[in-house]
Amino acid sequence: MATTGNNNLNAKLVLLGDMGAGKSSLVLRFVKGQFLEFQESTIGAAFFSQTLAVNDATVKFEIWDTAGQERYHSLAPMYYRGAAAAIIVYDITSTESFTRAKKWVQELQKQGNPSMVMAFAGNKADLEEKRKVTAEEARLYAEENGLFFMETSAKNATNVNDVFYEIARRLPRAQPSQNPAGMVLVDRPADRSQAAKCCS
Amino acid sequence: MGPAEDLFFTVYKLPIYSPWLLVSYSSTTTFYVSKSYLIMDVEYDVIVLGTGLKECILSGLLSVDGLKVLHMDRNDYYGGESSSLNLVQLWKRFRGDNKPPEQLGSSKEYNVDMIPKFMMANGALVRVLIHTDVTKYLNFKAVDGSFVYNKSKIYKVPATDVEALKSPLMGLFEKRRARKFFIYVQDYEDNDPKSHEGLDLTKVKARDIISKYGLDDNTVDFIGHALALHIDDSYLDEPALDFIKRMKLYAESLARFEGGSPYIYPLYGLGELPQAFARLSAVYGGTYMLNKPECKVEFDANGKAFGVTSEGETAKCKKVVCDPSYLPDKVKKVGKVARAICIMSHPIPETSESHSVQVILPQKQLGRKSDMYLFCCSYTHNVAPKGKYIAFVSTEAETDQPEAELKPGIELLGPVDEIFYEIYDRYEPINNHDEDHCFISEASFLSFLYYYVSYDGTTHFESTVQDVLAMYSKITGKVLDLSVDLSAASAAAEE
Ligand SMILES: Cc1cc2nc3c(=O)[nH]c(=O)nc-3n(C[C@H](O)[C@H](O)[C@H](O)COP(=O)(O)OP(=O)(O)OC[C@H]3O[C@@H](n4cnc5c(N)ncnc54)[C@H](O)[C@@H]3O)c2cc1C
Ligand SMILES: Nc1nc2c(ncn2[C@@H]2O[C@H](COP(=O)(O)OP(=O)(O)OP(=O)(O)O)[C@@H](O)[C@H]2O)c(=O)[nH]1
Ligand SMILES: [Mg+2]
Numbered sequence: 001m002a003t004t005g006n007n008n009l010n011a012k013l014v015l016l017g018d019m020g021a022g023k024s025s026l027v028l029r030f031v032k033g034q035f036l037e038f039q040e041s042t043i044g045a046a047f048f049s050q051t052l053a054v055n056d057a058t059v060k061f062e063i064w065d066t067a068g069q070e071r072y073h074s075l076a077p078m079y080y081r082g083a084a085a086a087i088i089v090y091d092i093t094s095t096e097s098f099t100r101a102k103k104w105v106q107e108l109q110k111q112g113n114p115s116m117v118m119a120f121a122g123n124k125a126d127l128e129e130k131r132k133v134t135a136e137e138a139r140l141y142a143e144e145n146g147l148f149f150m151e152t153s154a155k156n157a158t159n160v161n162d163v164f165y166e167i168a169r170r171l172p173r174a175q176p177s178q179n180p181a182g183m184v185l186v187d188r189p190a191d192r193s194q195a196a197k198c199c200s
Numbered sequence: 201m202g203p204a205e206d207l208f209f210t211v212y213k214l215p216i217y218s219p220w221l222l223v224s225y226s227s228t229t230t231f232y233v234s235k236s237y238l239i240m241d242v243e244y245d246v247i248v249l250g251t252g253l254k255e256c257i258l259s260g261l262l263s264v265d266g267l268k269v270l271h272m273d274r275n276d277y278y279g280g281e282s283s284s285l286n287l288v289q290l291w292k293r294f295r296g297d298n299k300p301p302e303q304l305g306s307s308k309e310y311n312v313d314m315i316p317k318f319m320m321a322n323g324a325l326v327r328v329l330i331h332t333d334v335t336k337y338l339n340f341k342a343v344d345g346s347f348v349y350n351k352s353k354i355y356k357v358p359a360t361d362v363e364a365l366k367s368p369l370m371g372l373f374e375k376r377r378a379r380k381f382f383i384y385v386q387d388y389e390d391n392d393p394k395s396h397e398g399l400d401l402t403k404v405k406a407r408d409i410i411s412k413y414g415l416d417d418n419t420v421d422f423i424g425h426a427l428a429l430h431i432d433d434s435y436l437d438e439p440a441l442d443f444i445k446r447m448k449l450y451a452e453s454l455a456r457f458e459g460g461s462p463y464i465y466p467l468y469g470l471g472e473l474p475q476a477f478a479r480l481s482a483v484y485g486g487t488y489m490l491n492k493p494e495c496k497v498e499f500d501a502n503g504k505a506f507g508v509t510s511e512g513e514t515a516k517c518k519k520v521v522c523d524p525s526y527l528p529d530k531v532k533k534v535g536k537v538a539r540a541i542c543i544m545s546h547p548i549p550e551t552s553e554s555h556s557v558q559v560i561l562p563q564k565q566l567g568r569k570s571d572m573y574l575f576c577c578s579y580t581h582n583v584a585p586k587g588k589y590i591a592f593v594s595t596e597a598e599t600d601q602p603e604a605e606l607k608p609g610i611e612l613l614g615p616v617d618e619i620f621y622e623i624y625d626r627y628e629p630i631n632n633h634d635e636d637h638c639f640i641s642e643a644s645f646l647s648f649l650y651y652y653v654s655y656d657g658t659t660h661f662e663s664t665v666q667d668v669l670a671m672y673s674k675i676t677g678k679v680l681d682l683s684v685d686l687s688a689a690s691a692a693a694e695e
Contacts, residue, residue, distance in 0.1 A: 182339030
């Protein structure tokens with residue numbers, strides 16, 4: 001869930017979609033401005049954070065990329081837990097990836113929190129000549145299911161930042177957080193006053 | 201063809217919906233391989249069965265080490281016996297077909313641990329969490345209170361010289377003696393002989409140091425059981441070093457977050473821990489398959505495990521790690537636990553309205569052979585809906601009547617909305633892993649309340665974490681370096 005402090009929001013964002021749809025590439029483009037032609041299947045790093053300024057506030061995204069647990073339907077509930085936003089990614093050159101993306105949407109509607117902001121991203125939009133999924137079809141599906149839709153290209157940087165900005169814009173500002181958030185244990189010197197405040 | 205690792209393969213990624221992988225061999229030949237063949241028929245370094253906490257920590261550590269790990273569970277959820285249940289799951293387990301009453305609130309808001317434990321804020325588990333960086337997946341909150349039962353009443357556990365002077369647990373003169381002892385413990389440093397006061401704690405018994413300070417039996421009872429967290433009195437005849445270090449750990453943990461106790465507990469319950477380690481393992485390439493029925497370990501003619509069969513397919517491996525339920529012939533029963541799980545609408549009385557609390561009832565106070573524990577957690581840790589509390593009463597069972605046996609603990613809770621009683625067995629492995637290549641975690645129960653890595657790097661307690669670290673060393677032949685600077689480790693508050 002997004003948590004607020006003054007004008008700062010912390011929001012957990014999860015990525016879902018087929019292997020090879022470009023989830024990690026979208027994150028890499030957004031966080032580092034890079035693109036790798038031969039992006040490895042995600043191993044080793046699946047947690048990023050990035051801060052965006054939108055209008056009156058800053059939004060710090062905690063981005064959870066999937067790590068292979070989804071491959072055999074073994075994604076842990078903790079992955080969805082408290083997620084304020086999700087990007088469901090498919091590859092416009094593959095109808096199968098589109099079918100799978102729709103399955104993920106269903107899964108999220110079942111498991112996730114009801115106020116979650118969901119984006120539907122048709123990635124690899126630069127590969128127009130190989131397109132198998134029309135933008136119209138995807139837009140229609142997204143509208144029916146209350147998602148917002150964009151076609152993206154991690155390669156050309158088309159619409160990548162836009163997806164994240166749009167999510168940041170749509171995040172409810174004053175989340176009725178059930179509880180003040182807990183603390184994250186870190187390996188650095190204590191800021192006593194803060195630590196004491198958080199857990200009193 | 202020789203063993204697979206002697207060859208140089210490149211695997212090209214095809215979309216997940218493709219049942220094939222494109223593989224090139226020595227950059228001259230390419231061929232397609234069935235994915236199911238690769239998943240089940242490649243040789244894994246380790247197959248882990250069961251997603252309990254110990255199994256998941258190991259799976260995470262081994263994957264980070266670069267070992268090829270396949271992790272399976274017969275259930276369709278993570279955690280096995282250490283998962284957290286929602287209300288519907290809880291009812292299914294204890295009340296069969298009945299539906300939970302509506303006034304208890306939404307089922308989804310319950311996360312009831314099956315093995316509830318608080319974590320020592322400065323303990324070894326916290327070190328493992330920081331060392332592996334899984335802390336980023338978890339949110340913790342300090343536990344409000346730590347209490348001890350003494351002469352039919354509940355008292356806050358005093359942990360420092362200042363608190364000793366204030367504690368109604370002791371009379372005037374005893375307070376002063378206790379204060380001196382606490383100061384000795386606080387000042388004790390391994391590498392500062394001056395602080396030892398001429399005592400070699402690796403030789404002097406705990407009993408002797410206690411009599412040097414003239415502490416009475418009542419004081420020894422709460423210090424030994426509620427502060428040093430010994431489960432019986434055998435420590436009195438052991439070298440005093442462990443005892444002193446456990447006390448120090450308690451005090452240091454208490455100071456760490458300036459809460460009312462030395463304990464911390466994850467939001468949403470302990471069931472989050474196995475999931476976090478499973479994610480770590482997956483991030484480092486571990487393969488996860490839940491809902492795999494059977495999971496039968498296969499042995500060769502010499503009794504050495506070589507694979508695991510599920511749904512007619514055998515995955516090969518060099519070693520198997522599992523909990524006792526996957527290899528029932530290789531474990532023996534070592535005891536049983538009696539416990540009660542209660543849902544309440546108020547905190548435990550006499551605990552200063554603590555929304556999360558531990559109360560220890562030392563054996564002698566109850567005329568028992570083993571201590572009894574009260575554990576209470578609530579909506580403040582997101583384990584129950586607003587206004588609800590989950591309490592556990594547990595002990596090593598000495599009879600077959602949990603209701604009668606747990607009565608002294610239950611009486612301290614006040615009225616409860618619901619109560620479930622249970623008795624279950626504890627197991628220990630009896631196999632030889634050198635022969636069968638199976639590594640069985642010690643019991644389905646986990647305890648990791650108060651372990652520490654001593655300053656010279658050796659561990660002192662038999663514990664979940666130590667068990668895991670020992671298994672890690674047996675499997676890899678390496679010692680895990682946990683020398684995170686805990687004095688510098690702290691908590692980032694989330695605003
Ligand atoms: C039934 C029981 C309940 C306990 N509950 C608590 C508690 O709530 N709070 C506390 O501070 N200490 C509790 N303890 C004591 C504490 O966990 C033991 O002192 C600790 O297990 C000893 O540490 P160890 O690592 O050396 O042993 P371990 O080998 O880790 O455990 C010793 C044995 O005790 C069992 N055990 C430990 N804790 C529990 C538990 N919570 N529920 C069920 N079985 C358990 C384990 O299965 C194991 O077989 C409990 C001990 C027992 C036997
Ligand atoms: N042309 C083109 N290729 C892309 C684009 N985005 C990703 N790719 C390529 O698609 C492949 C897969 O991308 P990844 O980002 O690894 O996909 P993923 O969804 O993270 O895959 P997993 O981690 O295996 O689940 C890589 O070779 C990328 O270079 C894009 O927008 N256009
Ligand atoms: Mg990826």
